[in-house]
Structure formats: C-alpha cells, structure tokens
Amino acid sequence: MSKTLFDKIWDTHVIAGQVGEPQLLYVDLHLIHEVTSPQPFDGLRSMHRRLRRPDLTFATMDHNVPTKDIFNVQDEMSRLQMETLERNCKEFDVPLASIGDDQQGIVHVVGPERGLTQPAKVIVCGDSHTATHGAFGTIAFGIGTSEVEHVMATQTIWQVKPKTMGIKITGKLPANTYAKDIIMGIIAQYGVSFGTGYAIEFYGEAVENLSMEARLTMCNMSIEAGSKTGMVRPDQTTFDYIKGREFAPKDFAAAQKYWESFYTDDESAFDENLTFDVSDLKPMITWGTNPGMAMAVNQLTPAVKDANDQAAYDYIGLHPGMKAEEIPLDYLFIGSCTNSRYEDLEIAAQMMKGKHLAPNITAWIVPGSRAIRNKAIKTGIAKIFEDAGCEWREPGCSACLAMNPDKIPAGMHAASTSNRNFIGRQGAGSRTHLASPAMVAAAGIAGHFVDITLLDTEEGESK
Ligand SMILES: CC(C)[C@H](C(=O)O)[C@@H](O)C(=O)O
Numbered sequence: 001m002s003k004t005l006f007d008k009i010w011d012t013h014v015i016a017g018q019v020g021e022p023q024l025l026y027v028d029l030h031l032i033h034e035v036t037s038p039q040p041f042d043g044l045r046s047m048h049r050r051l052r053r054p055d056l057t058f059a060t061m062d063h064n065v066p067t068k069d070i071f072n073v074q075d076e077m078s079r080l081q082m083e084t085l086e087r088n089c090k091e092f093d094v095p096l097a098s099i100g101d102d103q104q105g106i107v108h109v110v111g112p113e114r115g116l117t118q119p120a121k122v123i124v125c126g127d128s129h130t131a132t133h134g135a136f137g138t139i140a141f142g143i144g145t146s147e148v149e150h151v152m153a154t155q156t157i158w159q160v161k162p163k164t165m166g167i168k169i170t171g172k173l174p175a176n177t178y179a180k181d182i183i184m185g186i187i188a189q190y191g192v193s194f195g196t197g198y199a200i201e202f203y204g205e206a207v208e209n210l211s212m213e214a215r216l217t218m219c220n221m222s223i224e225a226g227s228k229t230g231m232v233r234p235d236q237t238t239f240d241y242i243k244g245r246e247f248a249p250k251d252f253a254a255a256q257k258y259w260e261s262f263y264t265d266d267e268s269a270f271d272e273n274l275t276f277d278v279s280d281l282k283p284m285i286t287w288g289t290n291p292g293m294a295m296a297v298n299q300l301t302p303a304v305k306d307a308n309d310q311a312a313y314d315y316i317g318l319h320p321g322m323k324a325e326e327i328p329l330d331y332l333f334i335g336s337c338t339n340s341r342y343e344d345l346e347i348a349a350q351m352m353k354g355k356h357l358a359p360n361i362t363a364w365i366v367p368g369s370r371a372i373r374n375k376a377i378k379t380g381i382a383k384i385f386e387d388a389g390c391e392w393r394e395p396g397c398s399a400c401l402a403m404n405p406d407k408i409p410a411g412m413h414a415a416s417t418s419n420r421n422f423i424g425r426q427g428a429g430s431r432t433h434l435a436s437p438a439m440v441a442a443a444g445i446a447g448h449f450v451d452i453t454l455l456d457t458e459e460g461e462s463k
C-alpha cells in the first residue's frame, strides 16, 4: 500500500497504540516559549519530576518582548512570564535564548534558523503555529498546556493519527506574488476549516520552486485552514538550507540519505486531494475578521452572505463593493512567524528603496530573530526601512498578537504580514488586513493597497 510522507514519519515514531486510537509518539524536538510553559514547569515541580530530555528542549522568549526597548518590560504579566521562563530554564537545565541573546527570536523562526528543525522529525510546541516547521518535511504541530507537561516529563505524546490531504499546487507564480498569496488564496477558496482533522502536504511544481522561507510561510498558515500540520517533502532546497547551521547533523551525508527516503509514494496515498493553480494568482488581502475573508487585490470587497460577514464588516468599518485602494490604512506591520525572515524583509525593502512612507502611515518592521536583525543591519536593509520612515525594531512577536506594547490603536487599520486578522488580535478594536510583505510595503509607500503586479519595478510607479 502506498504511503504518504506523513505516514512514513509517523510510523518511525510510534511507540505504542493502534491507528484509530491514541498512539504514543516519540518527540524529537520540543520548543517552548514563555506563554505556555509556566504551568507545565509548575506541574513537573509539584510531582517532583525532572524534565526528561533538556537536550531536546529549546526555549526562547518571543510573545512578550517589547520590541522598542527590549529590557524595559513594563507590563507585570509579561515580566512575570519572562522571569518565570528564565528561572524554569535554569532549574530544569533547558537551553534558553533570552531577551537580548544572539539566538533569541520567534520560536518558529529560530528553530529552522539554528538548524534544529530537520526533516523526518516529530516537533511539538505549545503554540498553534508549530505547523511552520513542516516546511522541512517534518511532523510539527501545536500542543496544549497539559500536553507540554507530558512531553517535558516523558519526551513522548499521545496523538490520534489524522487523515492526510495532499494539496497539489500547479503553475508558475506570477511576478510579485508569493507563498503568502498562495496560502491566502487556498484559504479564501476552501475556507478556514477544510483542513480540520487532516495533515496537509503541499506539493507540485510551484512548491518545488519555493525557497525554504516561502515554504515556511505556507506551512505556517496551515492552522488557519484548520490543519494542525502542514508539510512539504524535503528536497535539495531543504538540505542546502540546513547544511552548515549550528545544529545541522555532523554526518550530513548520512542524514541527507535518510531524509531522502521520506516522500509520498503517489497521490493515491492521500485520504483527500485538492488542487490549486497559481498561474493567474493575484496578491491577496483580507477584508474581514478571519483569514478566509480575503480577496484578490483587483477584486471588490464581497457582498454580505451571512451574519458573520455582516459582523465582520461592522467591526472592520468597510462595506461591500469597495476597491482595495479604498481600504483606509494607518499602520503597517512587517513581522511575525509568517513573514519576518530575511527574505521577507529583503522583498519588502525592495519596495521601499529610495522612497518614503505616505504621511498617513506608521510602520513597524520587526525581524523574527536577532540573527535576521543583525544581517539586515549589515546588508543595509535596515537602513532602507529607516530612510523610508519606518521604525526598525528588536525581534519578537510584536503586533502579531499585541501581548506586548506593540498594539494597533482601536479603530485603526493595519496592513500586516502576520497570519491572523481576528477581532482585537493586534490590540483591542484594531482592524487587520493580512497580505504579503511586498504588498504591505508597497501599501506603506502609496498610503493604501496597490496591485503590485501592475508596478513597473524599475520605476516603482503604477502602470
Ligand atoms: C500564545 C500562543 C499560545 C498562541 C498560539 O498558540 O498560537 C500565539 O502564538 C498565537 O499566534 O495566537
């Protein structure tokens, strides 16, 4: 019987149990951050347990980090969570990238960056965007707080095997469209819950041509389609990315040989199959309050279909029949585990080079890690942003969820490269419009969304 990439990795990790029932899986890597770890650590302490594999556990601080003045944590709850992580990591011997450290950053950015994320692993984290790591051909999913404690104590987790879904992505991406537009386009077409109960594998010509950064963006938003896991078959792009990184395998050739044995035998192995063609893909933006409420930049905001649409329009202050350029914008946020990697910043900077933000726009550029920040300073990208009038920040989750001082004020509209446009997500009353880094950067210059596929890149002017 043919098997999927997911099946093959799953099978190499099952310790106990039968398909259809909870099965005990071995966990290769447990990533933790300050928000979902305090209770599990308390649990270990109260049961007088040790953390079983501190060497397979990595911690970073991200959600609460103030990105303007990183050591000045004003909020009591934020400070408590961060100090608690610091103390717990010391007590349980877990390596921690603390605030200001060279390895610090958003958990889903630093895992790949350090070479911890590798093909054929099972990776978990108390965070729903753990799906991001699946870009390496790994089973990666978010877990709840009690599960975090279970993994800490045993390095294993009970899971019921999900069904598998293959999404074949065909065609050639048009200029100025990106992985963000692909995943937003898929969610706009199929909805925010079509992936529930499935592990998704993205494959096909268009996926093979994507960089690791782009694959990470796509897998990151699998959870916005309802799937806990999104993955891509590991290939040469994957191996080249890992090679030479801090935690890359010492015997790389042997590791690569092993990784190469993980792929989906044929399409019939999937429980469900979908296709998505990108040949005519347009840049996507959201108009509503979930990632499925999205439209192509050249479309009009849609008619009201149901009460949810009406509630979304009421909250966001738009109405049907509006052009993308008519959506008012006040802020722009380039950051988050979806789109804060070096390549994302480079693309955004290209849009802003030699230009200045429109007067109505406040812009926050928040690199996903200190390594990215340092690189961008070195290569001059940071300077492009600063010259354009953007605020160039320290690494963290920032305005993606506003668990820190980076909050979009009530009633204000933000063009954002993050993954969730839920009510209040970027601050109470904030209004979020998701898009790719290139779209968000171009909107900053124009003062409103523009169709960047119509831009003359030489001139930077609209045709
Ligand atoms: C705080 C954390 C648990 C949460 C998540 O699970 O994803 C956050 O990262 C988010 O993006 O909403």
Ligand code: SF4
Pocket (backbone or CB within 6 Å): 062, 063, 106, 107, 108, 127, 129, 336, 337, 338, 396, 397, 400, 401, 418, 419
């Ligand atoms: S950047 Fe946003 S989505 Fe990613 S882990 Fe942080 S809060 Fe969650």
